[in-house]
Amino acid sequence: MPRWPKPPEGSWTEHFDLGTEPMNYDDSISQEFFELEREAVFKRAWLNVGRVEQLPRTGSYFTKELAVAKTSIVVVKGKDGEVRAFYNMCRHRGNKLVWNDYPKEETSGTTRQFVCKYHAWRYDLDGACSFVQQEQEFFDLDKADYGLVPVHCDVWAGFIFVNLAKEPEQSLRDFLGPMVTKMENYPFEKLTERYFYRATVKSNWKLYMDAFQEFYHAPILHAKQSPPEWSSAAAKAGFEAPAYKVDGPHRLVSTAGVHPWNLAEDMTKPVDRVTRSGLFGPWDAPELDFDPKDAGINPAGCDPWGLDSFQLWPNFVILVWGQNWYLTYHYWPVAPDEHVFEGTLYFVPAKNARERVAHENAAVTFKEFGLQDANTLEATQTMLESRVIERFPLMDQEVLVRHMHKVARDWVDEYKKKQDVEV
Amino acid sequence: MDATLLPSEFADLEPFAATWCLATERERYAARLASTMDEMQALYDATMPRAEAAMTYLDQIPLDELSADQVHLLHLLYSMVMVSFPIECWGQPRVPDSGAAYLDLVVEPGP
Numbered sequence: 001m002p003r004w005p006k007p008p009e010g011s012w013t014e015h016f017d018l019g020t021e022p023m024n025y026d027d028s029i030s031q032e033f034f035e036l037e038r039e040a041v042f043k044r045a046w047l048n049v050g051r052v053e054q055l056p057r058t059g060s061y062f063t064k065e066l067a068v069a070k071t072s073i074v075v076v077k078g079k080d081g082e083v084r085a086f087y088n089m090c091r092h093r094g095n096k097l098v099w100n101d102y103p104k105e106e107t108s109g110t111t112r113q114f115v116c117k118y119h120a121w122r123y124d125l126d127g128a129c130s131f132v133q134q135e136q137e138f139f140d141l142d143k144a145d146y147g148l149v150p151v152h153c154d155v156w157a158g159f160i161f162v163n164l165a166k167e168p169e170q171s172l173r174d175f176l177g178p179m180v181t182k183m184e185n186y187p188f189e190k191l192t193e194r195y196f197y198r199a200t201v202k203s204n205w206k207l208y209m210d211a212f213q214e215f216y217h218a219p220i221l222h223a224k225q226s227p228p229e230w231s232s233a234a235a236k237a238g239f240e241a242p243a244y245k246v247d248g249p250h251r252l253v254s255t256a257g258v259h260p261w262n263l264a265e266d267m268t269k270p271v272d273r274v275t276r277s278g279l280f281g282p283w284d285a286p287e288l289d290f291d292p293k294d295a296g297i298n299p300a301g302c303d304p305w306g307l308d309s310f311q312l313w314p315n316f317v318i319l320v321w322g323q324n325w326y327l328t329y330h331y332w333p334v335a336p337d338e339h340v341f342e343g344t345l346y347f348v349p350a351k352n353a354r355e356r357v358a359h360e361n362a363a364v365t366f367k368e369f370g371l372q373d374a375n376t377l378e379a380t381q382t383m384l385e386s387r388v389i390e391r392f393p394l395m396d397q398e399v400l401v402r403h404m405h406k407v408a409r410d411w412v413d414e415y416k417k418k419q420d421v422e423v
Numbered sequence: 424m425d426a427t428l429l430p431s432e433f434a435d436l437e438p439f440a441a442t443w444c445l446a447t448e449r450e451r452y453a454a455r456l457a458s459t460m461d462e463m464q465a466l467y468d469a470t471m472p473r474a475e476a477a478m479t480y481l482d483q484i485p486l487d488e489l490s491a492d493q494v495h496l497l498h499l500l501y502s503m504v505m506v507s508f509p510i511e512c513w514g515q516p517r518v519p520d521s522g523a524a525y526l527d528l529v530v531e532p533g534p
Contacts, residue, residue: 196530224512224519271507274474343526350532353481353489353497357474359532361504363448367526368508368518375524 004242004256004300012244012399018406022391027408028204029385034336040415041314041408042068045249046154046161046168046175048316048330049075053158053192054108055083059125062108063088063098067340068333069164073151074098074114078125085153085162086127090116091146097123114148123148157184179247180312182296183320187288191326191346195363197370198342203377205315205331205339206408211373212319212329213253213311213400215239221376222369225279229266242300244399249313249407251400254299257306257322277358279365280306281323284358286348288324298322311400313407324348327366337381343370428495432480436473436499439466443502444495448528451498451505456516463506463516470503486534494534 007015014020027033049064061076072088074097090097095118100107113130114123122131127148132138152163154172161172173181201208211217219234226234245252260268261276261283272278292298297320298305305322312318317329330342345363350356394402428440443466445451455463470477477496484493509516 193532194530195528195532197526198529199524199526201524225508226512269507269511270471271504271511274471275504341526347532350486352486353500354478356486356497356532356534357478357500357504360501361507363528363531364504364508367528368512370526371518371521371524374526375521378522378524 003240006396011396013394013396013402016244016246016399016403018399018402022393023402023405024390025207025384025392025405026390027405027412028206028381029336029387031336033412034204034333036412036415037333037408038068038070040412042066042333043164044169044411044415045314046163046170046172047314048159048161048312048328049073049085050160051158051188052083052155052160053189053194055160057110059110059112060108061098061111061114063106064162065104065106066164066332071164072096073162074148075153075160075162076125080126083153083155083160084126085151085160086148087151089149090118090121091129091148092116092119092121092132097148121146156181157186158188176312177247177250179245179252179296180250180310182294183310183318185290185295186297186320186326187290188326188346190288191348193347193349193359195345195359195366196342197344197367198340199370199374200334200338201341201374201377202338203381204336205333206404207377207380208329208331208339208341208373209311209315209317209404210401211377212317213251213309213404214398215241215253215255216395216397221372225365225368227266227269229264230268233267239397241397242302245299246400246403249411251311251403252299252308253311253400254302254308255306256300256302257304259304271361275357275361276354277361279362279369281321281325281362282347282355282358283323284355285322285324286355288348311404313404314411325362337385341370341374428492429499430480430492430496433473433477433496436469436496439469439502440495440499444498445502446498448501448505448531451502452528454502455505455509458506458516460509460515463509467503467506467510470499474500474503489534497534 009015054062055077058077058079061074063074065072073085074088075085077083088097095116096103097114097116120133124130129143129146152168154161156172216239223231241253242256243254276283297308307319307321309319315331320326325347327345332340347359350359427437428444429437477500513519
């Protein structure tokens, strides 16, 4: 008997009309598909590159390497308070404009203007070219024609998005759709204490998305992180989500929670009891004064509620925890079998040592789980590439895996159709 | 005379201070990978029973006004957390089956 009611169709998979047949993961191993994704997905969709808190002052900036689009951008806060994005490239000879020591490493800081390291051309914070070295020796050069090349940039709920298309097909708000935009009623701006993790993972970006959009694996892969009493109970129970949602290319899984402080001693780790924290976050949640209903969060009304994982197409996840903290994931493709993974944890800033130690235990626990997931993916990638098996079954709790791979194929197919029409 | 790193109230933890009062997660993770299980067990056994007292002591002072020795004590608590998975779960310094995988903490909050 299911613990949570399924939709009238009998399953989430059929409810979202995604088909029930086994899946093929050619989209995660094919070089051809990867080349198509660059254009069809990453140069068409709105991409989250950070949050407004990373740009606290006029002239605050950060760069973002976008290997999938073979480019780099710089995001900067102007004198008028506007957040703008530009291709990170000098108009003179094409040098990368903003970098330190290693051209391929991201950087951040605060500046009054950008100065190219090569010939000292200067650009204002709004991208305008303000100085050309030995300008009189150029031929009919008007600085007004040589501003930085802008990238479409917009902000939603403090999240900064860019779009690399010449003209985006949708506004950011339309792209995000109602399921996601409702979340703007969550008080993201209060959670500014930040842990930022990064790793290169030798797998296709979508396979790591898959790992965090189903929890079927959780009681098994992560069994040893918990005391044996907990693990065996969890494995026996399996995993069922109280709610899944799909809105256009985006999706959501919600989970029920536990109150670890109410569990028997042998069900929790000693360090979790000492720090009153762990995988689910600090046991003593900070006050956040918001209504989950207004934010479209905890759609099944679970009590206790665990988390909501919002999967924003293509490569961005916002995961809101019941214990009033959140984290984000980004998956930046580099090659068919490689991506850069970023995990960022956000807490209400600790007021004292006890709260800070609780955050530390949540962060350390996050990393232990992440390392297990990352290595499992490399093991999956290499075997998928053998093509020994080409059809893989998916169960109903893996419905979002099915949805994402369908969206990827749909976007690539749609792009190919448009190309055919234009040719 | 040797200088002490920790507040005098926590002199019993001083033998661990030079090795484990580390300011960044990167240093603490490296120390974990470079340590034996016995070394981490000793740190764990010494700090776990003292953690509540340490937090109660530190909580009297706002987080951004901690003195150097108080920050060291806080960092020692972070190291206690850092070695807890090897001691409580893994039985080894590394995450099992994690191979060459890494996850670097690039930005972390103070202190």
